[in-house]
Amino acid sequence: MIKIDKDTIRETYLFFINRISKHQQVVKFSVLEEKSIENFLVFLKKKNLIGSIGANWLFDFFSFQFNYWEGKNYQQVGRSKILRITWIIGEKAYLRWENRKDNYKYFVRKYFLQKYKISFSEFRIFLGDAKEKEFDFFREEYIKKTYLNTLEGFLYCLDNTTLYTNKSKTCLKCLYNKRCLEILKKKFPITYYKRKIFKNG
DSSP, rough: OOOHHHHHHHHHHHHHHHHHHHSSSOOOHHHHHHHHHHHHHHHHHTTTTTOOOHHHHHHHHHHHHHHHTTSSSOOOOOTTOOOOOHHHHHHHHHHHHHHOTTTHHHHHHHIIIIITTOOOHHHHHHHHHOOOOOHHHHHHHHHHTTTTTTTTHHHHHHHSSOOOOOOHHHHHTTTTTTHHHHHHHOHHHHHHHHHHHOOOO
């Protein structure tokens, strides 16, 4: 499980803001925004969530908040519109989260994640690139073994794992490993080179 701290909150916000923007955003957080991040962490501690939440919770929370603002007018910065982090993690945002409907994931997936082609696996790898976080090897190995050498398994891996690693015996046996490697190299070059995979090219 990843550590929820100020860096992780910043990185999660930057991941989403750059996916919805037409241009790469260079965000400088103001004093007020840095304070809002601190307040958000204090709020999570009061709710006894620190230590029990991880990448899944962050992905759901931020995608829910970004979906809420989808289609609404917000601040123009240069050539792009940008949602301030205070709108995403403020007290009103958390109240929205607590009062969310049971079927919120359906609407977030349909109207936000699919539109911007955002996946949880990509988010996990992004956090790994940013902070050298450990992925859950044994959980991933179990997932990869379940439907090994099937198209269904390959598609499931794309959405639920951090993709190819030469530490995995299952990856080495998989018929789709070269395709998986191509996707890893194209989308997540930092992770690709960190893993130093496919010595034979």
